[in-house]
Amino acid sequence: AQSVTQLGSHVSVSEGALVLLRCNYSSSVPPYLFWYVQYPNQGLQLLLKYTTGATLVKGINGFEAEFKKSETSFHLTKPSAHMSDAAEYFCAVRKVTGGGNKLTFGTGTQLKVEL
């Protein structure tokens, strides 16, 4: 079964600094990968996804992620953090075939942005 591991349940950065949120997946075949953001008391918003093609994926709000098959990773980055980026971020995986299309989520990383 596929799974994702998010290293670091809490990450704190200064405003303007690089944001790096780590995600490693486990799957017998390369999966589809997603990053979602959850602001307080809100639902899950899709930031970006990797399905096929270019391994560097750009998403909303200046975020991007790179699929690295050799490292089984899909880390999320943003060059310059903004206060509005403070939220919880979830990495999720889906098997390419079968599996009922369900998403399996990581445990989440709470991003704090400080002045």
Place this chain on the structure above:
Amino acid sequence: EPEVTQTPSHQVTQMGQEVILRCVPISNHLYFYWYRQILGQKVEFLVSFYNNEISEKSEIFDDQFSVERPDGSNFTLKIRSTKLEDSAMYFCASTEGSVYGYTFGSGTRLTVV
């Protein structure tokens, strides 16, 4: 931008009571899901629904749970006899297909007392 709509946003119910959580998925989407998030924990898959039937369910989705798409637009999750441990945020999601992103609703916070 099209949205997945969930109602109510917050529901408080007595233990043992039945609750129905409602969702209106995006109109051209074909796959529908329920997930839940217990406070402070990760988002967990409950059930997926396609072509008017359950395509997959988790071990959490026992006989107390059921889903229905009664009229071609609404997608409901029913919990027959709620337990304290059912208290969670329940999210509905839909997607056009496997290569597309999943659109989530803003959730229903269920509190069982």
